[in-house]
Amino acid sequence: MSSTTISRDQIETRVADALVEFGADRDQVAPDARFEDLDVDSLDLVELAQIVEEDYGVQITGEDMKTLPTVGDAVDFVEARLS
């Protein structure tokens, strides 16, 4: 998949869907929401990294994830890697 075909909106939606699947409340999923406050833990973040890798070919390690405390930070990271 070419990076130019993926919009930020699409990444945001994919990440939000994943977080809701993990058990987060959709109402609370927003760019400035902290993973910790969404009750998204390290096991969930590994799954999120796997989804991102499978869907977009972007590799994120567990160490990367620790530097991404909010939903928006994660979306930024993926977007930056794609561009």
Place this chain on the structure above:
Amino acid sequence: VRRRVAITGVGAVSPLGVGAGTLIRSWLEGRSGIRDGAGRCADFDPADHLTRKELRRADRFTQMALAAAGEALEAAGFDGDPPVPGDRTACVIGTGIGGIKTIEDQHLVLEHRGAAQVSPLAIPLLMANAASGSVSMRHGLRGQCYGTVSACAAGANAIGAGVRMIQYGDADACVAGGAEAAITPLATAAFSSMAAISPTGVSRPFDARRDGFVIGEGAGVLVLEAEDAARARGAEVLGVVTGYGATADAHHLTAPEPHGEGATRALEAALADAGADASEVDYVNAHGTSTPLNDRAESEALEATLGARAREVPVSSLKSAIGHLLGAAGAVEAVATTLALRRGQAPPTLGWEERDEGLDLDYVPGVPRPLEVPEGRPLRALSNSFGFGGHNAVLCLEAA
């Protein structure tokens, strides 16, 4: 003086439906939960019992344990403000195999999508102690917590362990039981390869035509408490666990000792532990798997233990109605036995028609048998569980 152990709550998910009441009612009515050669819990929707996060973080055996534990704890009055502090409440849930569906699913991920896509939840879902850990976490049970692993005796061993903790004072309450969800392609194929599973798909324990067990799934959980404290708080006592005996055959990895020697010692140990005489047993909830070997060895063990009265005591197998729940069997059967004693009924062995040579007990064919309350003591039952590996566990249960 050791403390007596009361049962103050029971819960079950079984092929007869969700709930302990459904289990005993349906069994007494002679209903079978076996369809197409398997005892599936078709009525169980995990989403009715678990949050979205819990659902993702639990293999099916743990989902069933959570549902059964929720029912048992609510019945015992532990929801909301529990009468026993979490620090004094233990949790022991047995399983034969653990999260085998997770193992099979994740192995496919490994094969087809590669190691990097194997779920980080694979291990916490598949581990055999996941049920006990998850139940403890959900209900804040912070005493001893572990799983028992003894194949088809695991549920009974879990209850026995919980009984001892309370008797000894290590805990004031214990949430004890068993869970299994192994109706999967690999487990079914493997049991079939051993010729343990009935090729005809019929569970008819003790019948001459029996040809193997029918695989089932489910969970059973009991809330055990020190009886004095339970009565003092006004809890409804459903029954009392007065004895526990456990032994090993040390004979063969899968086949029982042919004369039920290990089972006999477990039966005798349970009676001695209860301080009861073999002449004072009113009902036996048999392991009764419907395999040629078990049902013969178990009948011999009961003849040896119960002596002159062996052929007068009603002996029946719940597996005739739900199949073999493996590591959950002993717990679901303890739930059913407790409720059968409360109702004063020996439930039937469904499908028993043809006597087999040498299997001469009263297997309660077809319809339940009323139990007469004896003079001067409550109704008493033995519940047998035996597992591959040669594990034997027997519980002595009494009406409250």
